[in-house]
Amino acid sequence: MTKYIQINADISNIPYGDRKKILDAAQKQKDLADLVSGNPDMPMPQFLRERLKEAVDAGYARYTNYYGLPELRQRVSERLAAQRGIIADPDKELLITIGVQEALYVVMRSVLHPGDEVLIPSPHYANYYMNTLACGAKPVLVQLHEENGFVPDIEQLEEAITPKTRALVFCNPNNPLGVVWPREVLEKLAGLAQAHDLLVLVDEIYRDFTYTDQPPSIGSLPGMAERTFTFGGFSKSYMMMGLRVGYVVGPAEPMFHVKNLHYCIALCPPSLGQVAALAALDCPQEVLDELHKEFRERIQLLYQSVTTIPRVTCVKPQGAFYIFPNMKRFGLTSMDLAIQLIEKAGVSTLPGTEFGPYGEGHLRLSVCAKREQLEKGIARLLEFAKKSG
Amino acid sequence: MTKYIQINADISNIPYGDRKKILDAAQKQKDLADLVSGNPDMPMPQFLRERLKEAVDAGYARYTNYYGLPELRQRVSERLAAQRGIIADPDKELLITIGVQEALYVVMRSVLHPGDEVLIPSPHYANYYMNTLACGAKPVLVQLHEENGFVPDIEQLEEAITPKTRALVFCNPNNPLGVVWPREVLEKLAGLAQAHDLLVLVDEIYRDFTYTDQPPSIGSLPGMAERTFTFGGFSKSYMMMGLRVGYVVGPAEPMFHVKNLHYCIALCPPSLGQVAALAALDCPQEVLDELHKEFRERIQLLYQSVTTIPRVTCVKPQGAFYIFPNMKRFGLTSMDLAIQLIEKAGVSTLPGTEFGPYGEGHLRLSVCAKREQLEKGIARLLEFAKKSG
Numbered sequence: 025m026t027k028y029i030q031i032n033a034d035i036s037n038i039p040y041g042d043r044k045k046i047l048d049a050a051q052k053q054k055d056l057a058d059l060v061s062g063n064p065d066m067p068m069p070q071f072l073r074e075r076l077k078e079a080v081d082a083g084y085a086r087y088t089n090y091y092g093l094p095e096l097r098q099r100v101s102e103r104l105a106a107q108r109g110i111i112a113d114p115d116k117e118l119l120i121t122i123g124v125q126e127a128l129y130v131v132m133r134s135v136l137h138p139g140d141e142v143l144i145p146s147p148h149y150a151n152y153y154m155n156t157l158a159c160g161a162k163p164v165l166v167q168l169h170e171e172n173g174f175v176p177d178i179e180q181l182e183e184a185i186t187p188k189t190r191a192l193v194f195c196n197p198n199n200p201l202g203v204v205w206p207r208e209v210l211e212k213l214a215g216l217a218q219a220h221d222l223l224v225l226v227d228e229i230y231r232d233f234t235y236t237d238q239p240p241s242i243g244s245l246p247g248m249a250e251r252t253f254t255f256g257g258f259s260k261s262y263m264m265m266g267l268r269v270g271y272v273v274g275p276a277e278p279m280f281h282v283k284n285l286h287y288c289i290a291l292c293p294p295s296l297g298q299v300a301a302l303a304a305l306d307c308p309q310e311v312l313d314e315l316h317k318e319f320r321e322r323i324q325l326l327y328q329s330v331t332t333i334p335r336v337t338c339v340k341p342q343g344a345f346y347i348f349p350n351m352k353r354f355g356l357t358s359m360d361l362a363i364q365l366i367e368k369a370g371v372s373t374l375p376g377t378e379f380g381p382y383g384e385g386h387l388r389l390s391v392c393a394k395r396e397q398l399e400k401g402i403a404r405l406l407e408f409a410k411k412s413g
Numbered sequence: 414m415t416k417y418i419q420i421n422a423d424i425s426n427i428p429y430g431d432r433k434k435i436l437d438a439a440q441k442q443k444d445l446a447d448l449v450s451g452n453p454d455m456p457m458p459q460f461l462r463e464r465l466k467e468a469v470d471a472g473y474a475r476y477t478n479y480y481g482l483p484e485l486r487q488r489v490s491e492r493l494a495a496q497r498g499i500i501a502d503p504d505k506e507l508l509i510t511i512g513v514q515e516a517l518y519v520v521m522r523s524v525l526h527p528g529d530e531v532l533i534p535s536p537h538y539a540n541y542y543m544n545t546l547a548c549g550a551k552p553v554l555v556q557l558h559e560e561n562g563f564v565p566d567i568e569q570l571e572e573a574i575t576p577k578t579r580a581l582v583f584c585n586p587n588n589p590l591g592v593v594w595p596r597e598v599l600e601k602l603a604g605l606a607q608a609h610d611l612l613v614l615v616d617e618i619y620r621d622f623t624y625t626d627q628p629p630s631i632g633s634l635p636g637m638a639e640r641t642f643t644f645g646g647f648s649k650s651y652m653m654m655g656l657r658v659g660y661v662v663g664p665a666e667p668m669f670h671v672k673n674l675h676y677c678i679a680l681c682p683p684s685l686g687q688v689a690a691l692a693a694l695d696c697p698q699e700v701l702d703e704l705h706k707e708f709r710e711r712i713q714l715l716y717q718s719v720t721t722i723p724r725v726t727c728v729k730p731q732g733a734f735y736i737f738p739n740m741k742r743f744g745l746t747s748m749d750l751a752i753q754l755i756e757k758a759g760v761s762t763l764p765g766t767e768f769g770p771y772g773e774g775h776l777r778l779s780v781c782a783k784r785e786q787l788e789k790g791i792a793r794l795l796e797f798a799k800k801s802g
Contacts, residue, residue, distance in 0.1 A: 029640075030524075031524065031667060032522065032523055032524065035670050035673070038673050063475050067471075067472030076685075080462050080466050081462070083459075085456075085457050085653045085689070086453070122511055122678075122680075123679075123680055125678065125680040135418055135421065137421055154673075154677050155677055264474045265475055266477055266683065266684025267474050267683060267685065268511075268679070268681070268682075277418060281427075288427065288514070288543050289514065289515055290514060290515060291511075296655070296656065296686075297683060300474070
């Protein structure tokens with residue numbers, strides 16, 4: 025007999041999501057309208073597919089450069105300079121990764137130390153929390169308030185800072201909240217980071233889906249390049265989630281080590297994903313505009329419908345694929361409400377608590393399913409509300 | 414000014430390979446014959462390409478199941494049972510990964526603890542060493558001797574065991590050595606692991622390229638399933654290295670945590686890579702046989718040619734894409750010899766020291782370049798030897 029295989033405590037501390045309860049409830053229902061998924065049910069643009077087929081016809085699927093095709097790094101660098109004012113050396117400050125997910129991990133594992141504290145404005149994307157624990161560091165959730173439009177309160181953030189605070193992690197536009205933090209908030213966050221010598225990790229995967237004025241990228245603000253890691257990718261903008269290509273930009277010295285850890289973990293990013301990413305950079309803007317318009321319309325429809333329910337409040341959607349309405353009027357926990365919606369109304373949603381305890385009382389509703397699913401889901405949600413009185 | 418961003422010591426301790434010196438020397442040469450690459454210059458089988466094009470035409474590239482398509486897990490499980498006698502529950506004991514590289518990382522990071530010692534028979538694939546350091550553990554290199562045919566000496570391994578020894582990591586067939594450890598060696602290793610309660614991590618990525626009798630998979634030996642993680646993939650067998658799909662099988666309890674870390678790092682494996690992997694499982698055996706035959710012939714040619722050089726010795730190749738000849742007769746370090754070969758002979762090779770200090774005096778020669786490159790490389794190597802007297 026082998027002794028019990030003792031798992032490294034950093035890793036065994038990573039919680040599994042509660043999503044299983046939802047999935048189990050969902051499995052028993054035959055006809056469910058999907059307001060749950062963050063995985064758009066939409067094909068890649070034809071433009072990308074043509075390029076992919078050419079690459080497949082050429083026949084080769086060899087390892088690429090460990091850190092991503094030089095041409096891809098060069099072009100991402102150029103685009104970041106042009107669109108976000110972020111200046112990054114494509115060899116030393118930019119890495120192509122297995123989506124934002126890998127990028128976040130390799131950066132956090134490289135710059136965090138056991139016991140470091142990481143500020144996470146919350147409700148938050150679960151990965152920021154999980155990765156912090158995976159690095160033996162301590163996530164410090166700082167509540168975002170619905171009444172403030174889920175924009176961070178700088179004083180409250182500052183109060184959470186201790187000598188051990190090392191980094192601030194957030195996404196803009198925000199998953200799950202659907203909000204976009206504007207320039208003045210980012211400037212205050214930049215000031216805070218500089219005053220307390222914090223690193224800033226900003227996930228901009230949803231940036232192409234901003235429905236308000238486009239705010240600056242925090243890494244482009246004065247004094248921020250040296251302390252900011254900016255994460256982005258092609259998954260959401262070009263419906264190529266499964267191809268697993270993202271990137272991160274950061275200061276050269278830490279990126280030297282981040283790149284080496286990336287090599288250990290990934291060897292190289294997927295070759296066909298990189299082909300699609302290069303195609304995405306050539307893709308006519310109209311294609312992107314059309315996707316943008318589609319999601320903007322869907323999110324407006326969802327928001328306008330849900331806010332017709334008496335005593336349901338919801339911060340106006342400004343970006344990404346989600347809204348995060350306050351459903352406390354139903355008098356249930358988020359989890360119980362989500363399960364009732366599956367069982368009694370035939371609509372699947374995510375409890376806000378999937379995004380941390382400050383999500384209690386809320387649901388995350390998404391617009392990633394096909395439009396008819398979305399419409400059916402909305403109708404069922406409204407019907408359920410009507411019955412609940 | 415930000416303070417210096419202090420890198421986590423586990424990560425800053427990971428060495429970068431010395432390959433840069435080789436690459437720098439190589440960049441100055443216009444006409445180089447490639448005996449260096451582990452990245453076969455060969456297209457994917459047509460069978461896989463057709464399936465990939467169908468998948469691209471279908472148009473979707475959504476996130477897949479986090480742990481790999483259920484059908485792929487099921488079929489890999491069936492194949493492992495049929496071909497290696499490894500019984501693995503496709504939901505609880507098997508994970509689809511971003512190649513063996515990610516699989517090794519997520520397992521090592523989950524089961525190793527700071528200060529643990531990891532036995533690595535050496536010369537070794539650099540990643541085993543790098544990953545051990547990345548986990549804050551200590552790599553313990555145990556020398557493999559050319560005069561033993563690079564088969565491990567069990568007594569010598571046993572002497573290296575301390576109370577902190579936790580795992581043994583090796584690959585079979587072996588990169589860089591080109592040898593295959595037979596059943597009797599694996600049985601002794603299994604006995605050693607059980608006697609000292611060690612985990613065994615075995616990388617079988619080159620298993621389809623075994624040119625001797627196929628040895629068992631160590632995880633299939635009695636008492637080994639509960640302590641063995643078996644790593645494999647499709648990259649080498651089907652020329653789909655860049656598609657980044659591998660897998661790992663291990664005991665359910667640790668795999669539960671390994672899967673969660675995998676989610677944090679990768680979210681899901683690449684969708685098109687998984688399409689190709691499913692196609693690979695349907696691919697006619699003749700296709701594999703042809704590739705196998707091609708590499709077998711190439712490696713024989715390389716071996717027979719190199720061993721005509723007086724006072725060059727080489728263990729007979731039994732698997733993988735490499736030979737690891739002893740080049741001490743040239744009176745140079747491996748690195749100096751490799752650089753001289755680039756500069757004076759127009760042939761690129763890897764110094765044995767890329768695979769640890771016990772590789773000194775050897776070169777790793779590969780057969781991954783096109784056949785005419787291989788033949789040119791061999792001719793130049795022989796010419797260089799002749800001139801050196």
